[in-house]
Amino acid sequence: MKIYDISLPLTERLPVWPGEPKPQLSRISSIEDGADANVSELRVGTHAGTHLDAPLHLRMDGQPVDAIPLDTLIGDAWVCRLPGSVTTVTAEALEAAGIPGDTTRLLIATANEQLWNQPDWSYSEDYVALNDDAARWIAARGMVLVGIDYISIETSSSSGMRVHHMLDEAGVVPVEGLDLRGVAEGRYRLVCLPLKLPGADGAPVRAVLIEE
Numbered sequence: 001m002k003i004y005d006i007s008l009p010l011t012e013r014l015p016v017w018p019g020e021p022k023p024q025l026s027r028i029s030s031i032e033d034g035a036d037a038n039v040s041e042l043r044v045g046t047h048a049g050t051h052l053d054a055p056l057h058l059r060m061d062g063q064p065v066d067a068i069p070l071d072t073l074i075g076d077a078w079v080c081r082l083p084g085s086v087t088t089v090t091a092e093a094l095e096a097a098g099i100p101g102d103t104t105r106l107l108i109a110t111a112n113e114q115l116w117n118q119p120d121w122s123y124s125e126d127y128v129a130l131n132d133d134a135a136r137w138i139a140a141r142g143m144v145l146v147g148i149d150y151i152s153i154e155t156s157s158s159s160g161m162r163v164h165h166m167l168d169e170a171g172v173v174p175v176e177g178l179d180l181r182g183v184a185e186g187r188y189r190l191v192c193l194p195l196k197l198p199g200a201d202g203a204p205v206r207a208v209l210i211e212e
């Protein structure tokens with residue numbers, strides 16, 4: 001059994017959506033200063049790094065992150081690798097990707113992964129993400145979860161969070177900020193668990209793929 005960690009490290013280095021805070025871990029009690037134990041405080045946005053969007057992200061009557069069923073977040077997933085020439089994920093690109101018909105959790109590896117090889121992770125608005133057609137394509141297939149390898153599933157030029165809304169209406173949970181470098185196309189078991197934060201609109205996750 002091989003386990004792939006597909007989560008980004010939750011550090012100040014992460015790109016965050018303009019206006020959102022950078023994660024901060026600060027030591028509030030330190031053995032070096034005579035304390036009995038090291039204790040830190042973590043300040044983090046609910047959409048920092050590898051995270052999932054709860055329906056409450058988009059609408060006031062949407063489910064918070066702690067209400068998303070665990071059987072959505074754990075189970076079979078298909079990793080598809082789109083060619084580097086794909087700059088927007090379209091229905092056409094998904095159709096051409098040979099995604100098995102029984103896929104309910106889809107993780108999309110794109111040219112975004114090159115960004116994680118750069119020393120500078122500052123936010124780039126030029127990332128690969130889904131257009132409306134791709135969201136419709138996924139919505140029509142009865143999927144429960146879709147993941148992508150940059151901090152939004154939707155292009156920066158899209159307005160009104162249309163892609164997010166289309167996925168939400170179809171009951172598809174987006175996982176954003178995956179690190180799929182080194183993961184080959186194929187079927188895995190996904191475990192993607194958010195912090196149990198009652199009432200939160202999203203939460204960082206530790207996501208892993210298990211190859212059995």
Ligand SMILES: [Zn+2]
Pocket residue numbers: 047051052053151176202
């Ligand atoms: Zn998000």
